[in-house]
Amino acid sequence: MREEWIKDKLTTFCESIVGGGTPSTKVERYWNGDTPWISSADILGVKEIVPRKFVTEEGIDNSATNKVEKDTIIVVTRVGLGKLAIAPYSLCFSQDNQGVKFYDGLVEIKYALYYLSLAVHEFKFSGRGTTINGVTKKQLKDLQFKLAPLPEQRAIVTKIEQLFSELDNGIANLKAAKDKLEIYRQAVLKKAFEGDWETTTIGEQYEFLGGGTPSKTNPNYWNGNIPWCSVKDVKGDFLFETKDYITELGLNESSTKVAEVDQVILITRISPGKSIITKIRTAINQDLKIVFPKSDYHSKFTNYLFKSIERECIKRSSGTTVLGINLNSLKEIRIPDIPIEYQKSIIDFIESRLSVCDNILANIEEGLEKSEALRQSILKPAYEGKLLSEEELEACKKEPDWEPAEQLLARIKAGKDTIDE
Secondary structure (H helix, E strand, O other): OOOOOEEEEHHHHEEEEEEOOOOOOOOHHHEEEEEEEEOHHHEEEOOEEOOOEEEOHHHHHOOOOOOEOOOOEEEEOOOOOOOEEEOOOOEEEOOOEEEEEEOOOOOOHHHHHHHHHHHHHHHHOOOOOOOOOOOOHHHHHHOEEEEOOHHHHHHHHHHHHHHHHHHHHHHHHHHHHHHHHHHHHHHHHHHHOOOOOOEEEHHHHEEEEEOOOOOOOOHHHEEEEEEEEOHHHOOOOEEOOOOEEEOHHHHHOOOOEEEOOOOEEEEOEOOOOOEEEEOOOEEEOOOEEEEEEOOOOOHHHHHHHHHHOHHHHHHOOEOOOOOEOOHHHHHOOEEEOOOHHHHHHHHHHHHHHHHHHHHHHHHHHHHHHHHHHHHHHHHHHHOOOOOOOHHHHHHHHOOOOOOOHHHHHHHHHOOOOOOOO
């Protein structure tokens, strides 16, 4: 930290830090008023809040929620921990948030926003190597905040946003490359199944068996040693583990079914058309189907075949909130009737082309995963006083409003009370 900076508890620099609450949803007159009321789900980015609900003055008066001014920083401290945003107008918020209002003229709003973003991220991933579920109001108030002179604050924000812009461009390029790879993958699959083949239907070649979910209210059904597969586990070509496990009792007393090793599992609801080969014996939920060939088929061939018709499955799906394809519609999809003796050559054709594609995709995914770490690696030196060059710092000192942070704080707080501890 530079010598012209000061560091103290967050409360030293704030007019207020207030919590939120939720007016009773059972009282209609508390809702559909004129004041936006947000939860963490309404915070889409540091500059974007899209409220879905509005409260009345009576709702505000009869609940723990608070109305805060424009330019208050909303910090999500519980569900959705890590999200922050600048209030673009006066609004209220839920109990999962805190509203932080800095003294006018003391802190550039984006300087504070990026600092709190770094601090909350460090809170979230601090201690014991595990993520935490929330930050208390006391922890937030006691957070050590570093204040730089105003010209330095502005210069730091400019530099951060310049670097973030470059990072965002890189992320956009990675996502564009990922989209192109998906187009290439679909083209390879389409090409693989083209040819002068007789055609048949999915229903003529395959049968399906759906699964189910043991009751979530019965703890005796869960956390056993039997893998239980749901949509979130179906990624890539092979299933090696699941996020959830059930007991023998859960298996026997529910409608779930078991897929054996090397069987193909197909999603028919939520992400219809996605498929995977299981390399473990696993139970499945009701959004999945176990695929049973009626004649000889390589499991890899079946898996690639279903991947090649994924878009057709989506096209035939319906549902207002959740997409799904019914079995009758699925079974009507026409496919090439390829004898087993030709299936291995088709598998080889696909894998020789997709292996390079998969390696590139793995690098892209790694790059995207590292993007948040790169963002933090920009913020950390910024608030250690190491982001600006000597030339940039000298330029800051020539600004008419430059003064050491301690003098700035004393001047702003002259005649003002500190917030309650």
